[in-house]
Amino acid sequence: MKSYLPYIIGAFAGVLIAIVLSNLLDLTGTPQLALFAGLPVLGGALSERFAQRSAGKS
DSSP states (O other), rough: GGHHHHHHHHHHHHHHHHHHHHHHTTTOOOOHHHHHHHHHHHHHHHHHHHHHHHHHOO
């Protein structure tokens, strides 16, 4: 489970960013769906990649 932690944290951050952007931009429909589909995946992938690169340099 510990190996999934960076991905979970990044996905959660992506969801929070998607909620904020959706409210700020007043998105509905397909753009909102794309935002909520893309940002959690992107956030999870980026945070996992950062965690792997940080672990490799230690």
